[in-house]
Amino acid sequence: MDVDRFREQAKKRAPENKKFLQGLKRKDPRVVDDRFHQAHEDVFEEIDCLACANCCKTTSPIFYQHDIERAARALRMKPGDFVEKYLRIDEDKDYVLQTAPCPFLDHDNYCSIYEDRPKACREYPHTDRKKMVQILELTYKNTLVCPAVLEMTERLKKIF
Template identity: 75%
Template sequence: MNLEQFKLLSKNKEKENLKFLAALKKKDSRKVDDEFHTLHHEVFEEIDCLTCANCCKTTSPIFYQNDIERVAKALRMKPGDFIEKYLRIDEDRDYVLKSSPCPFLDGDNYCSVYESRPKACREYPHTDRKKMVQITDLTFKNTQVCPAVLEMVERLKKIF
């Protein structure tokens, strides 16, 4: 699926997915986690992030202080210079990238700071966490960014 098809499909499924994910909150948390984790592994066997990188092209991770220090070190910069060059403070008072796509994404969808990337990037799309029922709002947002998350939610609908 190309990104244009994905965007159209995720938009068309928006209301249905909101309703489904809200209903998941009432399910057995362990069963939801088990199914999500199984699907996470299955779907990422089928979908290669390097063919997409929509997350890196359209959204920014939150940068915590230790992320800033780690990435700045990898770039041989002082943390303050890194902040000044790449980051801004958003409406939630978090450090995020000033621009998208991510300045560390190259033309082949590889990350130039991959080994030092922020925690939020390491954990994205958060579909292998415990207590998935607590982050259904985030999961919904990610159905609009990540084709793999949309696919997991579609498969979950068949299970639940």
């Protein structure tokens, strides 16, 4: 995976993708879900997240209390110690990682707490959710982070 090439393409297509995704708000939400979910399935048959891990290298998930407790338990830490060592509170008052890349990402792009990773990581890139029309702004942001989301968007532009 050539991440630099992806970033260049994502940036170049950003204005068009933003406009396209915003336009999907005017479509039948069930049709948008169906098309996204099919694109999600198709693209993830072709793209291997372990070849990229750009999400883990550049962004942070939100950690909710349950996520903190689960990750801390996996690392045999107290939740308070986990927060102190790994997290900070962002401008939205959410717990997020202090650093990027993610401290749990290893050299082979595997997650050392994979079974106990936060819900946001489990659901990323959120393109198989119901009511996609409600998260199109997030989807747009993810076109700039995730090659799979960019590819899904390109395929959906041909359908819609």
